[in-house]
Amino acid sequence: xxxxxxxxxxxxxxxxxxxxxxxxxxxxxxxxxxxxxxxxxxxxxxxxxxxxxxxxxxxxxxxxxxxxxxxxxxxxxxxxxxxxxxxxxxxxxxxxxxxxxxxxxxxxxxxxxxx
Amino acid sequence: xxxxxxxxxxxxxxxxxxxxxxxxxxxxxxxxxxxxxxxxxxxxxxxxxxxxxxxxxxxxxxxxxxxxxxxxxxxxxxxxxxxxxxxxxxxxxxxxxxxxxxxxxxxxxxxxxxxxxxxxxxxxxxxxxxxxxxxxxxxxxxxxxxxxxxxx
Numbered sequence: 001x002x003x004x005x006x007x008x009x010x011x012x013x014x015x016x017x018x019x020x021x022x023x024x025x026x027x028x029x030x031x032x033x034x035x036x037x038x039x040x041x042x043x044x045x046x047x048x049x050x051x052x053x054x055x056x057x058x059x060x061x062x063x064x065x066x067x068x069x070x071x072x073x074x075x076x077x078x079x080x081x082x083x084x085x086x087x088x089x090x091x092x093x094x095x096x097x098x099x100x101x102x103x104x105x106x107x108x109x110x111x112x113x114x115x
Numbered sequence: 116x117x118x119x120x121x122x123x124x125x126x127x128x129x130x131x132x133x134x135x136x137x138x139x140x141x142x143x144x145x146x147x148x149x150x151x152x153x154x155x156x157x158x159x160x161x162x163x164x165x166x167x168x169x170x171x172x173x174x175x176x177x178x179x180x181x182x183x184x185x186x187x188x189x190x191x192x193x194x195x196x197x198x199x200x201x202x203x204x205x206x207x208x209x210x211x212x213x214x215x216x217x218x219x220x221x222x223x224x225x226x227x228x229x230x231x232x233x234x235x236x237x238x239x240x241x242x243x244x245x246x247x248x249x250x251x252x253x254x255x256x257x258x259x260x261x262x263x264x265x266x267x
Contacts, residue, residue, distance in 0.1 A: 023175075024143065024146065057175055057176065058176055058234070058237045062234050063233070065233050090240075095230060096230070
């Protein structure tokens with residue numbers, strides 16, 4: 001159950017396509033490293049496409065929060081795209097759903113960045 | 116799985132055969148296998164897919180707490196994971212060999228000052244997924260007991 005991450009650029013926005021599980025020690029680390037790498041290269045408009053992420057644990061949720069905050073602290077924006085029901089429900093019960101800007105359409109996500 | 120025990124007069128009593136216990140190392144692999152075992156046990160107990168997911172997630176979170184926080188990955192410390200099926204319940208206990216959880220230090224992850232923290236949601240999620248959750252810290256370790264009622 002490895003997590004896979006790949007990135008692509010759409011209109012100046014980086015879309016990170018993730019698949020697998022964002023969990024302690026595995027997916028969490030890949031997510032963290034991917035976002036940090038993007039920010040270090042000046043990519044500050046980030047969309048995490050979670051359409052193929054069917055499992056996240058509390059560490060993974062923590063990593064999403066960390067990615068959000070780190071991006072914001074560097075003057076960027078991070079949005080979530082295509083939440084599966086499981087991830088959606090977890091973000092709801094942890095009251096994080098309204099913290100993130102969640103989109104269900106990629107084009108809308110790309111357009112939604114300020115500036 | 117069944118065992119026998121002798122009472123004082125030497126009579127052998129059959130022990131309930133529906134309790135199984137695993138002694139595991141304090142590793143990430145244990146977290147994964149605890150989750151898988153919980154998934155299997157929940158399926159055997161007749162739970163539906165959604166409840167199997169909740170149970171295995173709760174056990175995963177409990178195992179993370181035991182490995183990461185309780186035992187701090189110490190190879191000399193074990194995690195004891197036990198499943199017991201009673202008539203109405205699946206009872207799961209996860210015990211570590213740490214110094215005992217200080218319950219006053221367990222944050223409320225929904226409080227505004229904690230919402231954006233990157234950790235502290237494990238116990239909250241366990242309580243969201245399971246019907247009964249009891250935490251028993253002692254100086255030689257913490258036991259977390261979780262119960263899911265079997266319906267129908």
